[in-house]
Structure formats: C-alpha cells, structure tokens
Amino acid sequence: MGLGDEAWTFYREALPIMLVSLGGSFIAGIVLGGASMRASMESIPGLLIVIPAFLALRGNVYGSLGARISTALHQGLIEPRLEYNEKLVNAAAAAVINGIIMSVVIGLLGWSIAGLLGEAGSLLRMMAIMLLSGVMSALLMTTLLVNILFAGYRHGIDPDILNGPVITSLGDVFGMGLLAVGIRIVMVVL
C-alpha cells in the first residue's frame, strides 16, 4: 500500500466521526454565540474566562471514565448491563465528584482572575452557576456515557473507538447547553 493509499484510507475512516463531532461543537458554538449567552457574558464577569476550562473538563473527567469502563469491559470486569456492580458505581461516583469539584474550582479561578483584571462580579452568582451546571452535566454525562458504551459493546462496537467521539460531541453539546440552563436559572433566582 503506497503512501497516498494509506493516507486516503485513514482520512476516509476518520472523516465521518470527525464531522459528527464537529457538528456537536458547532451546536455548542451556536449556543455560545447566541444573543442570550452574549448578554450573560456582558453581565457576568469571568464567564468567558471559564468556558474553555469548563468544556475541556468534560473530556478529561468523562474521557477517563470512558477509558476505564472500556478497559474493564474488555477484561470482563464489568458486564455491559445496567445492574449493580461495585466497580462501575465507584468509577461513576468518582467521575461525578471530580466533575462537580472541578466545576466549582474553575468558577472560583475565573471569578478571581476577572477580579484581578478589574472586572469584579458576584462570587455567589458565579459559584451558583458553576455548581448547578456542574451537577447537571455530571449526572447527565455519566448516565449517557455508560449507556452508550454498553449499548455499543453489546452491538460489537469497540468502546475504545466509541469513547473519544462520544465524549467530545456529548461534552460540548451538554456542557454548553447545561451551562446556559444554569445561567438562566441563577439569573432568575439570584
């Protein structure tokens, strides 16, 4: 197989997954660029600062959960069925805890840096937004990821291959979407 053929095969194999994932990011981008999000960024100092870290967090926390589940499925430590399994419950609980703690830490960092840059805002509001969005996305991402990897595995799809693209598309859409929901709720309540 020549260089061109090898490159072409790789390109063709990867393109559909890349485009699906790009679609997910694009939907997140529409939420981010939408009028209500832009208005929120004007009124909540530090919001734009936290967005890259908040989005990337999904990849790191749930990507590692997915990789762990994938290895355990291959090793037969976890059965691809939703039944009580201590390893699965522990891994999922740890991901939820990491996701929530880090959302709050990122909010605190963003608020502090905004303050240092002379854009002091309400700490309570920022913390409430990040906690609420962090909790909602942790629960939803964990549930969806486990179900998708299990369903894929039962249908013969290697969870190692499924994990990356599922995480990036779900993470972007739900990370950004639930951040918008969190902002909406907090702005009404606080």
Place this chain on the structure above:
Amino acid sequence: MIETTDNWSVRRIVRTMLPLLMVLSVLEIGGGVVLDQLSRSYLSNPALLVLVPAMIGMGGNLGSVLAAKLSTGLHLGTIDPDTWYPGETVQAGAVATLGLALTEGAVLGAMTWGASSMLGGRVIGFLPLLRVTVISALLLGILVVIVSYASTLLSYRMGYDPDDTAIPIVTNVSDIAGVLILSGVIIVVL
C-alpha cells in the same frame, strides 16, 4: 495488569485525578483569559464565538485518532522507534491529519457563515470567515501532527504505553492551542 479492588475505590480515583485536573484547568483558564481580553471582538462578531467550541475540540479529536494510530504502529512494529525520521506510516498519518483539518476548517467556515445571519450582531463575509477557519484549522493540524508524533515516540522510548500518555497530552495541548491559534489568526486576518 493486576486489578485490585483498591484501584476502583472512589477515594483512590478522585485522589489520582484531582491534582491533574487542577493543573489542566489552570492551563485552560489561560485560554479563557485570552478570550476575555479579546472579548470586544468576540462579542461584537458572534460568528467568531461560534468557532470557539469547535476549535477547542478539533485538535483533540484529530490528535487522539493520530496518536492512537501511531501508538498501534509502534506496538505492531510498522513504526521504527529508534529514528526520528518519519517513515511511511507516520507520513501517511500526517497527510491524512492535515487533510482532515482542512476539510473540517472548510465545513466549519461554511456552516458558521450559514448560521451567522440568525445570531444577530455583525455578520462576517463568507471569504474572510473561511480564511479564519481554514488557516486556524491548518495551523492546529500542523501542531497536532508534531505533538502527536513527539509524544508517542518519546513515551514509547521512555517505556510508557503511548495509549496512556500520548492521548491526554495531545488533547490537552491542542485544547489550549485551539483557542490561542483562533485568537491569533483573528487578530492577523480580520
């Protein structure tokens, strides 16, 4: 690999992951600060905000597929770990990755232009927007190729499994680089 139940305790997973997540989040916040400093351009041109999640995700997606391919190549012996000169498998991977980056850049530019009229705010012309997305995607693709190759080969030479090390390195480097490259290209091109 010996699996002990301890490896699956919630405390253990949280303790191993949190320090790493803290470091990565601080780095990601750096990207957020760049966005915030350019917030006037981003907020007055909603189309540019739409690009942000895609530019964060694109490099990580390309890099995780390329790094996985390179890692498999090293394990199978089609890539020689003793020389830095890229052999045919590496060259094919690089060509395919740059091709995927260009395709994604063009698709992203076209979709964003199509959606930009419904976002309100200033509308950027088709060609300037396409120039931003294609140049950013190409630069990101080049970075992804270099970082993926360097991190898989170095990991392998140092005795680590590149599957465990290279993918997190590539995805996080390119998450941050995505925002920086996009912002740089916007300043230069627009």
